[in-house]
Amino acid sequence: MTAAHRYSAVAVTLHWVIAVCILSMIPMGWWMTAAIEQPDSQALAYRVFQIHKSIGFLILALTVVRIVWRLTHRGPALPRGMKRWEAFAAHTTHVAFYTLMLALPLTGWLYVSAGWAVSQDRALEVATSWFGLFPIPHLPGVAELAAGVKRALAFQAMGAHAAMAWGAVILVALHVGAALKHQLVDRDGVLSHMVPFLKPGLKAGHEPSVSAPSSPWVERGVGVALIAVVAVAGAVAARPYAMPGLEMTRTEAPAPVSAPASGPVSAEAPVTPGTAAGWTIDSAASSIAFCGTHAGAAFKGRFERWEGQVWFDPTDLAGSKAVITVQTASARTGDPTQEGSLQGAEWFDPSRYPTARFETTGFRALGGDRYEATGRLRVRTTTVPVVLPFTFREAGGVAAVDGRLELDRTALDMGMESDATGDWVSKMIGVQIKVTARRAE
Structure with missing residues (x-):
């Protein structure tokens, strides 16, 4: 099989990185929603929640990149012998996946922005930081809404989020099952489109891709860069947060500022000096x-x-x-x-x-x-x-x-x-x- 019969290096990298992220999110979500209510596991669940949110934003960003790449880089054609209903199911599944990969992070973002804990039915304002590297703001305008509106939004967003998570589980199962059918039963080489080390099937009969990548080394470089970004983000997420101790000696002090201050402090009422030294x-x-x-x-x-x-x-x-x-x-x-x-x-x-x-x-x-x-x-x-x-x-x-x-x-x-x-x-x-x-x- 020539390179023209495979997805590009960037498309393959995006596919597998997003797949790993999605597969990690499902058990993480199930565990943390129960663990956050238990005193013994609450601290760990809190941290898992933050990682869950960070991975969600990563999925959202990579999905946008993947959609743009897909619209500008045509992939391999389906086998000529594929039944019409199978081709329709394949296209429908892909559209559903793209929809979920956008909607799941967005409903999660809306839920966090609403600042309401559905499990406890009360306000709970928690900031979001992407793997501890930089803050993610809430969706604009949500914080200014009335408490009743934010509560309703939170329940609706979490309900949609949970339902779509189950939808993602079903789609993943269908997607994997279809891929294995093509590889083991049909033997038409479809799986090798996305798994570079697989050889084409015995009954490939593919149409060549219309637009083969003109610069494979650039694409491979972008793919390697994406992998490196995800690896760094994972390393940052895995590190324990540094908690500076209260018992700070002169050599350990993190140089807080006191008089004279290095930064401006807002104007206060004038201070009348005491008579002591x-x-x-x-x-x-x-x-x-x-x-x-x-x-x-x-x-x-x-x-x-x-x-x-x-x-x-x-x-x-x-x-x-x-x-x-x-x-x-x-x-x-x-x-x-x-x-x-x-x-x-x-x-x-x-x-x-x-x-x-x-x-x-x-x-x-x-x-x-x-x-x-x-x-x-x-x-x-x-x-x-x-x-x-x-x-x-x-x-x-x-x-x-x-x-x-x-x-x-x-x-x-x-x-x-x-x-x-x-x-x-x-x-x-x-x-x-x-x-x-x-x-x-």
């Missing part, structure tokens, strides 16, 4: 970190951009004061999906409220190097009273401060639409503040 924060040796649980697994994170103004003297607690301003868009957990969700309207919503602010209202000595700061914390439009226990140690004009507290995210009105009961994200969020500062001249 002023301190300049060492950015590289200071950090604001947070921790909690998500989908049954612990997570840890940090804010990379923040600034602070501090006046503190153990002998002048009445004149001591601290104001910390955090850029909430800089929250990092090492999980791109978590980070994307934190940017959502029911979490930090930094597009509207770019900063959170903590300002002390008083200090109290607890004995030794232990102190307590009372203050107010504002996140978005909610302000809550806060008590921060901390230690203060000074040597040679350099002070080390270590403070820890727990915040109730429900009191801060964070994630209350999707997870008011704390089934997904813990209600209590631990916060650790480590500051190294030098006494101002």
